[in-house]
Amino acid sequence: MAFVSNPPSASATRPRRVALFVTCLVDLFRPSVGFAAAKLLEEAGCAVEVPPLQVCCGQPAYNTGDRATTRAIAAQVIDAFEGYDAVVAPSGSCGGMLSHHYPSLFDDDPAMKARAESLAGRSHELMSFLVDVLGVEKVAARYDGAVTYHDSCSGLRELGVKGQPRELLAAVQGLTLREMKSPEVCCGFGGTFCVKYPEISNAMVAEKTADIAATGADTLLAGDLGCLMNMAGKLQRDGSAVRVRHVAEVLAGMGDLPAIGEPERG
C-alpha cells in the first residue's frame, strides 16, 4: 500500500517546520500521544512546533450541521497553522477534516477558500506523513506483545491509511500483528453518534470487541483516540484484559505507559 520508500529527492524537499495538530481529545485525555507524535517527527528530522491557538478541528459542529460555527473554527485553525511546511495530526478524522473538508466550507469566499486549500495541501495524518511523505521505513522501538490494529474510518477511506502503520509496526521488535477478521468495519464511535444513538453504537462496538478478542491479541492499536477510547471503554466494561494504545505510542517506544483507561502503577 505504501509506495514511497525514501525517494532520492526526499531530503531536499523534506518539510522541516512541522506543526503538530494535537487534537482536542489528545490534549485533554492522552497527552502522551502528542508527545509520541512529536518524538516520531523529530526523529525523522522535523522541527516540531505546537501552535498555541489551536483548539479543535470543528468536527463536532460540522457533523451536527452547524456550518457557521464550523467555518469560524476552521478560519481560526487556518490562521493558527499558516506558514508551516506541514501540519500533522495523530488522527485520521481530524487530519481528514483539515485536508478534505475545510475547502468546501468556503465555496462562497474565494480568498478563504484559497487559504483553506493551502492548509489542506499541507495537512497530513501522522502515519501517512511519516511513511508516504518522509519515507520513514523503520522505528527504533520494542513492544513485547501480540497486537491487533483497527483501521479507523476516516484515515482508511478518506486518506488511504492502511499499510503505513503496519509497515512501521513490522519494525517494532518483539511485536507480532494479528489481524482481525474485519479491521475496516467502524467501531461505532462516530463522534457525537456514540452518545446520540448509544444502543446502536454499543451493538457496533460489541461486534468490534468480539472481533478483537477472537484474534487473541493482548493489545489493540489504532490511530484515532476517539475510536480507541470507545473500544477501550467497551473492553474494560466487559472485563477484557486487552490493553488499548495509540499506535504512535508504541512506535515511539512509549508502550510501557499505562494503557488507555488503566490506572497509574504503583
Next chain:
Amino acid sequence: MESTAHAFKENVGHALADPNLQDSLAKLKVGFSERRRQAAERLPEFEALRDRARDIKNHTLAHLDFYLEEFERKVIALGGHVHWAPTAADARHIIAELCRSVGARTVAKSKSMVAEEIALNDYLEAMGIAPIETDLGEYIIQLRHEPPSHIIAPAVHLTKDQVADTFLEHHGKLGFSKRLTERNDLVAEARYVLRQKFLDADVGLTGANFLVAETGSSMLVTNEGNADLSNTLPRMHIVLASIEKVIPTLEDAAVLLRVLARSATGQESSAYTTLNTGPKRPGDLDGPEQYHVVLLDNGRSSVLGTEMQDILRCIRCGACMNHCPVYGAVGGHAYGWVYPGPMGAVLTPQLVGVEEASNLPNASTFCGRCESVCPVRIPLPKLMRHWREREFEKHLTPRAWRQGMALWGFLARRPALYRGLTAVANRMLALFGRAEGRYRALPLAGGWTRFRDFPAPQPGGTFHAQWAKKRRA
C-alpha cells in the same frame, strides 16, 4: 406505506432485542459484502466502470426532461402509453383506473420499491383488486403483512424457520400441510402456488431498473424470472417507475448492468435481464395487448439542481445498506419507511419530510463504507450531512444538542478561555479517576457510560500545559 421514521429510536430498541432479526443480519453482513468484494476483484475495470456509471447518470440528470420526452415518444410510437404521475396519489389513481378498464380482479406484481413508495397494494385491495406479489421475498412478506426491510432482499430480516411457519399457516388451505425445513422445498412450494396466480392474473405490474430513452424499453433484472411471467402472461402490462430511472441508450444500460449486479449480490449478471419494448405486435406469439408506463415524480424533480441531486443517481443495488454497520445492527424496518440504509437516510427525508425522518441522516458514524462501494459514487455521508445542516437551520436539532454545541462553539473560538477550562476539567477527571483509571458512571455522559467505561485522562495536565512547561524548561 405509513412512515414510522419519527419513531426511529423505538424501532431501534425493538430491532436490537429481536433475536431472529439479529440472526438474519449476522448472515447478511458477511455474505453480501464478501460476494461484492470478490466480484469487484474479478473485474479489473470495475472502478473505471463506476466512474462511467456515475457520468452516465449525471449526464442524464442534467438533461432529464429531454430523455423523458424522448422515452415517451418512443413508447407511443411502439403503441404503448405513458402516464405522468406528479404525486403518489396520482400514480395510484392512474394504475387503479387502468386495472378497472380491463375489469381486473388480480394483479401479478413483480418486486417494485416504487409500488411500496406509493402504497399501491393497500389502495388496490381497498378497491377489490387483489395484488399478488410474485417475487419470493415480497410474497413472503405479503403473507406476513410486513413491509420490506431491504430494497433487493425484502424478506432478508426473516429466518428460514419463520418462512416455514408462514408457509404452513397460509398454504395449508391449498393442500400443503407439511412443515418444510429445506430451502429448496420452500421455494418449490412457493413456485407451485404462484404459477396458477400468474395464469389467472388480468394485469401484470412491474417496476423498472432502467428506462431506455432511445428504444422506449423498460429494463428489469431479477433472479427468479417472476417479472417475465408478470409481464408476458396477463393482457395488460403496467410499468411503474420513477423519473430518474431513464437513461439515454442501450449502451449505457450495458455499463450500468455491469456494476448493478456486482454491487448488489456479487453476481456478474442477474439470472434474468428483460427488455420490454411496447405491447404485443402482430405475429408475436405472446405478450401483453396493452403496455403502459407510469412515470412517478413524487418530489424528485424538486431535488434537481440542489445539493442533494446526487442521490438521484441511485440505481437501487442495496450495496450501501449491505455495507452499513448501522443497517447491519438494526436492519431495515428500524428506518421506518420504504428505503432503509444510507440511501434511505438521504432519500426518505426528501420524500416524507425531514421533520418526520430527522433521525435517519443523524444515525450514521460517517464511516464512509457506503460511499466506498456505491456503484455510481454517491457521496452519501456528504448528503446526510447536508440534511443535518438543513435540520440545524430549521431548529429541528434537539435543543440540548444545540445548546451544548453553542457553548462548545463559544469556547472553541476562545482558545485562552478554553485552555483554562479544559485544564480544570482535565485535572478533576484525572484526579477522581486516578484509582481505577476510568469511570463506570459520569454525570452528563450517560449515553457513554451505560455501555462503556469512560477512560480517565492521564495525570500530569493537558498536552498544551505540559508542552508549554517543557519548552520553557
